[in-house]
Amino acid sequence: MSRVLTIGHRGMGCSIPGTLALYPENALSSFREALRLGVQGVELDVFLSCNNELLVIHGHHAKASLCLTALRRDASSGAQRFGLEETVEKCDIRASDLLLRKPWRVLNQDESVESVLEKHRSDVDASFQSYMEKMDVWEGEYVPTLEQVFQEFGDKLIYNIELKGTRPEIGEHVLNLVERYPQIKVIISSLNWLPPELSPDSPYGEYDIERLPNGKVPADLLRPLINNRLGLPIGLLFNNERSDLPSIGRILECAKTFGAQWIIVAHDIWKSALPIVGCAKTGIETLHHLVSEMRSNGLKLMTYFLESQPDAPEDLRLHVEAGVDAICPNDIEVALDIIKKSCTSKN
Template structure:
């Protein structure tokens, strides 16, 4: 059974990477939620995709140069707050697993520490998380910090590169763009024991084609289409 993974929550329905979008994804019965993290100027992990707040909010500036209190004053789509990663974890609360994409720099260690806190203090397990990134350096740091955290290598250009990184990192999964998949590279990934979760698949014809392959999860803005 291919798992339904909400992209930045349920981005097709509610503004991305907001608590409201994560709740919508849960309401649609997802198996997992993908979200993005940066470290802001005051040190907290915040859930946000871009490196600047310009596209998504009524403010301007680089996210790592703004404090949490400054970020909390901004509005996404005139309505929603930028959440912290802790707020996202508390809302999702083990109702599905969470794919934390390390988007910003220096995100590996604080993400590891927060995951460890939820595992040691709040009854979560490492199976509740996957940590992914396009940045190998952040994945290297994650692996060096904690070998129990499940890693996924993201790729927009090459499944072969994703597999190479996965081998080096002893990763759990590869997360390639769906257009890169072939019978051969799926077979290679499966032979090596990796899960395959693909992004970002929104059109019914693409979903049907992918579901004919032996993959594990589909990341979509419209998880109810899966």
């Protein structure tokens, strides 16, 4: 069995309230540290701005506001906050004017992990609001463009590029850029894709998730990349709105429609009451079953660890033992250590 790949979630993990990364998410510094520690790749979020820049940033809320992780560079005051209505796709601003905020955990380093997490959980909305009102900039670092990432790291990393937003032409822009860096390895993934129409003969037609695995999405960002000219592998991201999955047959049907090579699911799918539609497996057996089904159908499985809670070492270990092809964790050091120990024990 191949060694499980470690694809750092937004680099060294998420840095918003309730998370523990000590580097800003989706930042060059975060990717540098992840590479130094030994990850094989990084997951990064990419929007196509109104200026047609491929910005590496994760928006806030459904409208993808800039306000959570970025500040506007200002000649007089140094930095200004963004309003909730100022979104990544519509705001007329360049990457070079988008300053990165300090990570939430860095701003609370004088308190223990348990203490800051307890305060955050007691009032999540207030925690987010307080963070967005701060003006602390991360060592003058800016939101990078995708090209800046490629220029610095080249083929040293595998890139899981998650397409965000509502502009279907983003895929073509990514292809044009990747074409100039033929040595790099890329997976293009997204939550924003539309499944084929569900057959009226489906035995699971009463399940909403069977019809629309990710609910209503604003645009289909992966369809333009079917049979793309560079042969870049496509990853279908699941669990946009809920933690369960459609039936195995439906997953395979969607993968075939998009020519996907990767199925990417949330790490906690096996904790749902009915993890997979039409599957009697429950608990961790669900994950083992999913690995087996994907592998027998020529697909690879990646599990991503959510931002809503810190990674649990036991969860990371269970995923490695289940034999997933890749994990996308927030706690890079713990994940790498678990994989190393797993490989040592097998030898």
